[in-house]
């Protein structure tokens with residue numbers, strides 16, 4: 001698995017409102033390296049700093065201390081070079097743009113010529129299996145379809161890294177499992193490195209090549225668990241004993257953490 | 265926008281027309297009932313015309329005076345259009361400037377909201393003094409000021425009240441401020457702007473007519489209404505008022521149509537079905 005690290009996080013700490021009575025230490029001394037092509041999930045209870053860690057990697061908020069390197073650059077440079085794409089919990093499509101024009105937004109911002117944009121967008125819509133919806137508007141799509149458009153948008157500028165913050169969290173179980181499968185197919189088609197935030201143990205186990213378990217107050221990395229189930233993973237994977245064993249292992253890592261905390 | 269029509273979804277325009285017709289029917293019936301009751305009451309109780317002429321009397325006065333009223337309307341319409349366009353353009357420009365500078369946007373908009381509550385139409389006699397009673401500028405001026413404030417306040421709101429998620433997305437794409445304005449803030453402000461324009465189009469008619477009440481060129485609708493009322497020829501005055509109302513309605517209709525054409529994506533247009 002591990003080649004060169006594409007993401008390196010060294011001693012990252014994040015405090016909100018430092019020095020005030022509303023001071024919160026969201027992350028404490030995080031070290032994490034992610035290799036190219038990995039599918040890493042950040043898993044942990046609400047408020048443990050998953051989104052904050054992701055936003056620091058994406059240069060959407062600065063760390064209080066420590067350093068991050070993305071693709072060998074500072075996050076700010078990586079952001080300007082459009083080395084990553086981002087998918088949020090809400091699709092966040094521009095309702096005044098058609099699906100096609102939403103998907104091409106990153107290319108348009110980057111100043112890519114119209115013809116190339118159109119070609120790339122068509123390829124992306126094929127990738128997320130929505131080619132016939134290019135001219136629809138967001139209000140005409142279901143939540144799951146909107147989220148697929150958001151994924152197409154995040155991938156349209158060919159980023160090396162894909163950050164996803166609970167991208168399937170707003171979907172029903174059926175849609176969710178379906179999109180999990182789609183996501184793995186897209187990942188294997190594009191060979192993008194994925195950092196995926198989730199609350200769901202099952203989801204993390206099904207998708208990830210590695211799960212980073214986080215503990216709250218302050219946010220720390222409690223465990224890093226390799227998921228050695230073979231890809232491609234299918235509906236059948238969900239029935240394997242090894243799948244359930246992994247779920248148990250991850251649950252114990254999460255649980256041990258809360259027990260330790262209660263004892264403290 | 266009709267491109268998706270072939271895919272088992274109702275075509276937007278046709279659906280809209282059908283909807284309008286269905287919603288229009290009860291309105292028409294209600295209007296007819298009111299007109300009928302009005303006619304009946306006036307005739308039954310022999311209401312004198314200085315209180316209320318019968319609808320049939322107003323209608324026949326309208327037919328008699330149609331050429332006079334229509335020629336009077338022409339000046340009034342130009343004042344309304346001039347006021348609407350200048351007020352909107354000024355409102356949009358100031359909104360664009362104000363929204364660029366977060367320091368001043370709060371106070372400026374606060375003042376605008378307060379001014380917007382004032383009866384701006386009360387400025388009518390002052391504007392007649394400033395620009396001359398018979399000039400187009402005095403009428404268009406009042407209308408322009410009346411349109412300016414709601415357009416400013418609404419447009420600025422639309423430019424500023426952008427979804428944080430959308431802003432964060434643009435930030436993650438390393439979009440430049442100009443791109444954020446063009447691709448996010450402006451389209452986001454369009455629905456707000458059209459709400460203000462729909463309101464402003466009726467305000468402009470009120471502004472011009474009322475300013476004309478205080479004097480104006482002899483062939484203006486407001487002047488005509490005021491004159492007929494003082495003569496007194498009430499049916500004729502009411503016929504003028506009827507045309508003024510239709511003018512307001514028409515302006516509103518034009519704005520709604522523009523809204524439909526320019527933002528087919530918006531909920532107020534597609535009604536949230538599908």
Ligand SMILES: Nc1ncnc2c1ncn2[C@@H]1O[C@H](COP(=O)(O)OP(=O)(O)OP(=O)(O)O)[C@@H](O)[C@H]1O
Pocket residue numbers: 016017024025026044045046047048049050051052053199
């Ligand atoms: N802008 C902010 N200002 C102050 N505190 C913040 C801010 N953003 C996050 N926090 C705090 O930092 C901690 C971590 O928040 P974060 O959103 O990263 O958690 P999370 O793991 O993503 O939670 P969830 O699973 O609910 O999304 C929380 O205690 C939260 O209250």
Ligand SMILES: [Mg+2]
Pocket residue numbers: 050051052165
């Ligand atoms: Mg979160």
